Amino acid sequence: MRLPALRRTAPPPIIGGSATAAPEPKPPLPLPLCFLLSHLEDEAVVRLDGTKVGVSEVQGLELDEPKLGAFAGFLNALDFPVQLLVRQHPPDLGRMREALREDEPESLPERTKAAADSLHGLLEGLERREGILDRRFYAVSELEHAEELQSLLVRAGLSVHPLKGRVLRRLLLAAALGGTPAERDEAAGVEVEVNRRDLRLGDHLVRALHLGRWPRSLAPGFLQGLMTAGVPMDLSLHLGAIPAEQAARTLEWQKVRFESAQSLSMSRGRTLSSEAEIALEDVTRLRDEVQRGRERLFHASLSVTLHAPDEATLDDLTQRASAHFAATLGKLDGLAFRQREGLLSTLPLALNAVAAWRTLDTSSIARLYPFSPPDLDTRSGTLAGIDLRACAPVVYDPFDGTHLNANTAVLARSGSGKSFSTKLGVLRGITRGIVAYVIDPEGEYASMARAAGGRVLSPGVAGQGLNPFIIERRDAEELLQRIGSLRRLIEVMVGESLGAERRAALDHVLAAYYGEPREGAGFGAFYRFLQESDEDLAKLLRPFATGSLRHLLSDEGDDLLASEALVTVFDLHLLEPELRPAATMVCTETVWAAAARDPRPRLLVVDEVWSIMQHPEGAAFMVSMAKRARKHRLGLQFITQDVQDLLSEDSSRTITGHSGRALLQNAAFKLLLQQDAAAISTVGDAFDLPPDLQRWLLSCQRGDGLLLARGNRFPIRIEATPEEHALVEFSPGQQR
Incomplete structure (x- = not known):
């Protein structure tokens, strides 16, 4: 060469x-000879x-x-x-x-294209x-x-x-x-x-x-x-x-030399200098450690x-x-x-x-230790921020297959910039062809989605219902997992625990309904089947069939794949707070159905995930989704400001068991932005953070945070261009 x-x-x-x-x-001296x-x-x-x-x-x-x-x-x-x-x-x-x-989709909207160019x-x-x-x-x-x-x-x-x-x-x-x-020009000379x-x-x-x-x-x-x-x-x-033998002989000789000098000094009525005494102690200690094989x-x-x-x-x-x-x-x-x-x-x-x-x-x-500090720069993916400690770009691709999964957890206090950082991540993802879905309980992402060329759906509004009851793949594993997800979804929709007997009856009805091939299966068809099979269970779901929530679930449903946009926001702010967990699960299950039909890199953002996790069945649903998302190349990003509740292990106050921590364990990336003083000890214990990082998370400025990935901690600063700011920034009245 x-x-x-x-x-x-x-x-x-x-x-x-x-x-x-x-x-x-x-x-001229040939370069190889010089080196x-x-x-x-x-x-x-x-x-x-x-x-x-x-x-x-x-x-x-x-x-x-x-x-x-x-x-x-x-x-x-x-x-x-x-x-x-x-x-x-x-x-x-x-x-x-x-x-x-190369990854940038064709025909990006003008403002989205400008944001991509600014990056x-x-x-x-x-x-x-x-x-x-x-x-x-x-x-x-x-x-x-x-x-x-x-x-x-x-x-x-x-x-x-x-x-x-x-x-x-x-x-x-x-x-x-x-x-x-x-790459360098081999024919070019180098002047030295x-x-x-x-x-x-x-x-x-x-x-x-x-x-x-x-x-x-x-x-x-x-x-x-x-x-x-x-x-x-x-x-x-x-x-x-x-070699250990040579080292031991050398140290023994040095020890004898120092001891001889000490004896000579004492015979003359003098004391050994402090430097010589320290050297004698070091040589003696080191000789013993070498002889024991510890050093x-x-x-x-x-x-x-x-x-x-x-x-x-x-x-x-x-x-x-x-x-x-x-x-x-x-x-x-x-x-x-x-x-x-x-x-x-x-x-x-x-x-x-x-x-x-x-x-x-x-x-x-x-x-x-010459292998620290680490940097997270894989040269694939997109820019996540600047490593404040290593002074290096933080670049990674959650979907490149080198990580455990593509899931991300964002934990932060109110007003720390978690919504902005999430919007920026969504924007940079769609500019490289990653389709994004956002479950938005407060209507924060709608304006960004429209400006970026996406769409906004309002589940519960006539004509914008969803249909998570379609199961097209009939392999045994997928069918079993989807039936379990739908059972948990129905239990959250009901708003109370069904008990062992009713839960078994619901599982039996779902297994019987999907046991036979059906065309155009939807909630309406399932509800009619349920009325024939178990009238008591059917009464619990009546609000979703004929009541005020009849538009949340639709037999037709919006085929997400048929008209898949760069970013789709499910705006739930019109629903009552107690209905949002069920609506969130409906949206999540619908996206999962689309991902199962056409596996490709997709991002699903679930904001205020604690509203689901406080329900035992909702918590089990989210943990199951986090574990299964990788199977269909789906990245799950969940956000919460209820950090202490999510990480709590007190089952009398929060969710049954440790589902919050289980959800975090299934996230390959964790972004901790500024934390509240009341929750910092819980966060520190959960993520094994040293005291200096805990103090930093209490006082770091908006947009700074700690990224946990690949077993390392990266203090990062999230930077955006003016064009990206213009596209994702929300008004002060919407800040949280």
């Missing part, structure tokens, strides 16, 4: 205060010395004590050299913008915004140890993906020339100027630094502060395990390569990086006249060209 050529330049020498004639330029590369294979980078190197990308994780312990176990199991590499650079969102344009502008702005970075973690070793390294990382709880082919090539070129991995304290690669500057003096002690997550400082850089940690010793080396467009910015970044280590009495060396070696040490070559090492124990290295 061919790489670009290198043109190496240097300023003319100055002698006696005047410039001499420039010497004859040397031929000690021989060639690339499909699964490996081959160095000039013939060593094959394997590279794997590692998914970052949030730092906590269990993960530190698991990482320490990984270190103790290492018996070969390894390089842990962190790369963070301004993001390249070009491919994501192209994917969004592309926002993404372009993020690429240039200072401090916004794309962070990636890598593990590098010789190819013969690559599989073992991957296995050890997996055992430590990390997700690992080996890099091959073009992906590996893009990473290597990006690490050598700077920036995020992307090697200076005393930096290098110029093309149109930007690079400065390599090395940690010459390590801090006396390392706090957990020591590197996390540096990586969240918004500095474009490559950080490389080289590790080489020292190991490693040769460690840490190098940093900074990237900047100009010298002033590079000096500023250097000062910020140096200040981080100086705060703990560490020191970064500038590597004068050794910039190339420093750059080579941060390439994914498993090569420490600086050749400077420091001996560290397992616990100290574990505290470095």
Whole structure:
């Protein structure tokens, strides 16, 4: 695989205060030779010395004590050299913008099209915004140890993906020339100027630094502060395990040396210096830990390569990086006249060209933990917000199949912006072809839906009834689940528990009704069948057949698939509050029927889900829906401001059992916006939030929140363009 050529330049020498004639330029040095590369294979980078190197990308994780312990176990199991590499650079969102344009439906309404175009502008702005970075973690070793390294990382709880082919090539070129991995012109030359304290690669500057003096002690997550400082850089940690026998002998020799010095001092009537006493204690403790197998010793080396467009910015970044280590009495060396070696040490070559090492124990290295903070940026889907801690875009696609499901829970206090964030998510979803349905008990989403080219239905109004009683798929599993859903729906419609005997009778009637194929089955036909089978049950459903609610359920019903809009809002604000849970279940069951007939990415938003969850049958219905939604590529998003009630475990006050928590457990994504002080302890216990995050959720500004996904916590800020604001913003009188 061919790489670009290198043109190496240097300023003319100055002698006696005047410039001499420039010497004859040397031929361009091949880029592979400059970076000690021989060639690339499909699964490996081959160095000039013939060593094959394997590279794997590692998914970052949030730092906590269990993960530190698991990482320490990984270190103790290492018996070969390894390089842990962190790369963070301004993001390249070009491919994501192209994917969004490809997924964009044709003939979008004008205002919706303008909102979609404005999102592309926002993404372009993020690429240039200072401090916004794309962070990636890598593990590098010789190819013969690559599989073992991957296995050890997996055992430590990390997700690992080996890099091959073009992906590996893009990473290597990006690490050598700077920036995020992307396709580059192989025929283009690269001008490199090697200076005393930096290098110029093309149109930007690079400065390599090395940690010459390590801090006396390392706090957990020591590197996390540096990586969240918004500095474009490559950080490389080289590790080489020292055999336990050699480590024990070395520590025993050091212990004897310190004890001899102590004895000599005491014989002369002197005391050992405090530094020597501390060193003796450390050596004694470490020797005992090594002999017991709890600790190991490693040769460690840490190098940093900074990237900047100009010298002033590079000096500023250097000062910020140096200040981080100086705060703990560490020191970064500038590597004068050794910039190339420093750059080579941060390439994914498993090569420490600086050749400077420091001996560290397992616990100290574990505290470095180079796989945090994580970022949620899958480069597919759409923008969800900005990670305030990692300074990175939050991009994901709930429907890409890599998550447990596409369900999202939104929990927030009144006035925290949950309706706005939901509308924005719906808007960005429909601009990439995801059909949305919104069950709106207060009429908040109607204006947005109409402006975005959607439609608004008012169940209960003549001509806008729904028909959830159609079951077209007749496989046994689907039929059993739908009958159970309809039984729970009818029980909520009745408004009271039917009791065991009536519930069994209703189940028998439903099974008998759907046991035979029927054309155009609807509530009217079912009601007539029920009158013939069980008059007592039929009387309970009379308001929905001939009373004031007769327009809620219709034999004809609106075929959602026949005229499926970009977004459909079921506006329930005309119904009495006690009837809304039943209407919500009718709408949900109708959408489920449509999803079963034509599985494709769809989003179903249920606002104020607590109104359903306070009914035992409604709670069971929603939990069942959350579990089954993934089967037909349906994403369920439920919203509530009754957080404490939803999470309560007191069955005397709330729903039977723990259905609220069961509903949350079936949501792969959870968005916690600003919380009420009365509910924060319940929220903290339910989601295992540390005290600092609990305090932040009490005081964070409107539009900020905590996204829980993939086992990590992401403090995010939801950003919208002016065009998106104009489309989704509601009037102050409607804010909640």
